[in-house]
Amino acid sequence: MTGFHTAADLRHACELKAAHPDATLIAGGTDVMVGLNFGHTSPAALLDVSRVPELREWSREDDTIVLGAGVPYTRIVDELGGALPGLARAARTIGSAQIRNRATVGGNLGTASPAGDALPPLLAARASIELASLRGTRRVPARDFFLGPGRSVLADDEIVAAVRIPVAAGAEQFAKLGPRNAMVIAVASVAVTLDPPRRRVGCAVGSAAPTPVVAGDAETFAGAELDWDGRRELPASVTARFAELAAAATAPIDDVRGTAGYRRHAVAVLARRTLTWAWQEYRRS
Amino acid sequence: MRVDLEVNGVRRSLDGVREGESLLHLLRERVGLPGSKNACEQGECGSCTVYLDETAVCACLVAAGQAQDSRVVTVEGLADGAELHPVQRAFVEAGAVQCGFCTPGLVVTVHDLLARTSDPGEAEIREALAGNLCRCTGYEKIFDAVRLAAGEAR
Amino acid sequence: MTVAPARPVAVRDGVGDSARRPDAVAKVRGEFAFSSDLGHDRMVWGATVRSPHAHARVLGVDASAALALPGVHLVLTAGDVPGVNRYGLERRDQPVLAEDLVRYIGEAVAVVAADDPELARRAAALVRVDYAELPALTDPELALSGGGPVLHEDGNLVRHLRIRRGAMPAAADIVVVTGEYEVGMQDQAFLGPESCLAVPDADDGVDLYCSTQWLHVDQDQLADCLGLPAEKVRLTLSGVGGAFGGREDLSVQAHACLLALRLGRPVKMSYGREESFVGHVHRHPARMRYEHGATRDGRLLYVKADILLDGGAYASTSAAVTGNAGCFAAGPYEVPAVEIDCRSVYTNNPPAGAMRGFGAVQVCFGHESQMDRLAAALGMDPVELRLRNAVDTGSVMATGQRVEGPAPVAELLRRVAGKPLPPPPGTDPRLLPGGMSNSTRAEGLLRGVGYGLSVKNICKSAGYDDFGTARVRVLARGGDVLAEVHTAAAEVGQGLVTVQAQIARTELGVERVTILPADTAVGDAGTSSASRQTWISGGAVRAACAAVRARLLERAAEVLGEGAEALRLESGQAVSELSGRAVPLVELLVTEIEETAVFRHRDTQPLDPETGQGDAHVAYAFAAHRAVVDVDPELGSVRVVEIACAQDVGKAINPAAVEGQMHGGIAQGLGLALMEEVKVRDGRILNPSFTDYLIPTTMDMPPTVLDILELPRADSPYGLTGVGEPPLLSAPAAVAAAIRDAVGAALDRIPVTPEAVAAAAVGR
């Protein structure tokens, strides 16, 4: 490695990235440094964005939270539990206190792992991602961001500046499954959002396909079947079908952390539970 | 490259730092503070926990260059001279130390927890310490130490 | 001389007190020097070149690219080993650096020295080794059946222990249960990485500062490898970050010494976590077939067991582990007839060796699973079945050895079974299965309770000459009496230093005790394993103190003009029981007193090679566990709610330290039950990191309920029994039993994965 560049602000970060397209961005470092310490990766240079002020802030624009890509999870948990309960719940399941103090949504997007726990909530909530470069800023729906494991639409000269997430219009849930009761990479995860004004459900699944995926059929089904006005209890047939459709949206693999069959099963169970919990919350509200 | 930072109140300028080097390596091998431990170097064990500008982090996951101009406090910086910090004293008194490899990181993590919450409940303690692995103690006496230190602080 | 009336004050922090660790303050301050913290001017760093193949011929090594890097000093291969290029605890079968053959992925082929660790690692990656791959033998069954390549001269069988006792009963009215069980490969996962500093000295010798469990056995092997007399290979123990068996074999030691001696410069080596997974041996994975026969009223009639241990590429301690697994395959039960075959084989998997519990853990999962299965077949309560068959003092074990000393097996079980059960699950999802994953609101949660009983030998067995050495010195310093204790016994975290000091205080009535660093300047202490060190090195310290005391009393007798028999040491004085007069020790110590003592436990015999019968063990230790779990049957997640453990420790020299051993052992047992497995495919470790090799966190380890019995033994110092291993032994069996109890289905393999639990729950 031959360089270490520190960006002072977003503009500077974009300039540096344009000048060093092969430099690896580093924010919380919780993915980047693991690769470096183990000698598994050897990037040409590091570009530190951990102190870029624009990335470290969040703000509210009408019904949207504009979340700087570099806001660590601890702050999301502490500050955004009301506006973005799904993301905040997911953030709380990530790593440990020390990890959450550093790690960021921008890094989770940059790593683009199917197991990124912040990602299903973004997909479920139909967030969009703001990408900045010297060429300007563009917005990409989170649902279109991922191309494959570790791959996204992010260009060499671009930086994730922010994520624009609709303020929760209703209950949101997130649950994951892992072989340990803390500090685990998800074997499967599910995020569900309810949007009663639009009569819309969001549902996305992690760790069960090459990328986090939207369970579109499950969303459509639930959106139509839920008794938004009467708020009656969910019939078991609805949750069961929803679970089935969520599982059908996945394309899991066997690996050292779990078999494909188990992942699919887990997605169904988690989808059923998260929808049930969200619905209970909605009924109480 | 060169990194300037403050460690335990002392300003340091370190030359010849590798670009991909971790803050942990810098502290242990260049500053001469091996108190922060290196059990995994992948963020899983917490044995390297230090304060970086008042935030508890895994030093193994901070690139040394990211600590430029920052203030770092390590386990070596918690005692007041010969006087142990109450958290340190509680670890000694509760018998929370066996091999001690996890201890520096745990001391910093508990210090941080108690700075934020004076009277943590059981689930809260467990959650806060979930990023600090200990292979010897089964954690039970570490929880005792947390409660002891919390009681003393009140 | 001051002769005064005695002040009868018991010494503080003596035997039986929860004395604090002398090293705790340095440890909480971050000032305690672990082997990975050592440094030296002019020091260079070593790194290891390892085989990527499970089985291959080494055709050649080309180090030119590595040596071309500025700052790289040296690359050594097998030809550079000056002595015998072999090491090993039981058989010297493992090359320090591979010669023409590599037998596992990760085997050391060359070592590199460079200016800094990163450079050394890069240089190691540049060393080109040409291999011709050979077919790899990674299935232990195949190795046993004689299929596949022969990996060592004497064949692939490391050891076969046959135990035959009693006549198998005729088949009338016998309840028979059979089962096949498997235990995965567990890693010691000590937190302190393998590391050391080797410093060459002017007389062509080397001073090695390292983490180990046994300085003298390291010295022995190193001297042979380096072609040096033992006195030129001096070892000093540095801070050890946990061991659990994983530091019995050499790792960095020989490599660092080789480099240091060749370069004439201090060399430091330190593994990262990934390398650590191939840098030490693991717990033997086991496959076990069992058959138990019992009467209708639940009396065991016979046990048949066929056990296969995968020893991996080199022997390490496989033969002794095989011995233990065989000896304890039937558990702590009275069984009139046994037929046990326990075998270990060589394969091209990573070598297996010592880990806390040493063979007894694997079979405990087997025999306890069988007891539960038998209880179910009999329609009997599993506790009752165990009580009915538990050994007691005077019972005969599978090897024909009569149990001497306390054997409160039934009592231990009654105690854990009698504890109140924990309250039902609450609503905080953090304390439900899944923990931080937020995966349940207690939907369909099942609670289960399971039991485990276990037995293991304490100290070394089967005729091994097991001893410890201690040197104790008392001197007057600054108006005070100071005792110095010097042994080569390895403090690995267990608290041996505390216990040694406590013994010296009690024996000498002196408060100030210093434990000198362990090194090879004093005689052999034996290994810090087999739960033996408090007994053996503690015994040696006690014996050395007794010799010192005798000399002090002689001096006191002279001063007081009374016979030494009536004198005792107390609170820094020699006191006469007759006259009540006393003399301060300081005044007796114008010249210091030093004594060295060697302590041995009683002899043991090897097992008969045909029948496996014999008095092979010094002592048995027992433990009982009760685990309570909550299971999410759909997802298969488990949260252990509580573990109760009862153990007889003979005498708790340091009650707090005993508790610490119990907590830690339980945690490691829980880990083996639920999550810890080194996954190996085609000889390759798939999860060499703490991201994928999971050990219990604070969210996984439940509160424990401990019950410590102190039934003194007649044949050990203070009546103590080793405490380190028993709390682990039956913890995995109890946790697995509790999960079975919850889901009502068989689970025959540990670790029990969520996936297996979910599958079992569906199939129930």
Ligand SMILES: Cc1cc2nc3c(=O)[nH]c(=O)nc-3n(C[C@H](O)[C@H](O)[C@H](O)COP(=O)(O)OP(=O)(O)OC[C@H]3O[C@@H](n4cnc5c(N)ncnc54)[C@H](O)[C@@H]3O)c2cc1C
């Ligand atoms: C012990 C441990 C536990 C973990 N547990 C979890 C977990 O439970 N769930 C989970 O999802 N993850 C987990 N992770 C992974 C990691 O913490 C997350 O992926 C985190 O979100 C990464 O954020 P970061 O800021 O640290 O990223 P970095 O490591 O700084 O960067 C990660 C990637 O993103 C790129 N990047 C960073 N910032 C930007 C940006 N603004 N624009 C474009 N690209 C960018 C980097 O170039 C790099 O490729 C864990 C990691 C560790 C070490």
Ligand code: FES
């Ligand atoms: S060494 Fe940093 S978390 Fe383990």
Ligand code: FES
């Ligand atoms: S005391 Fe050894 S790892 Fe915690």
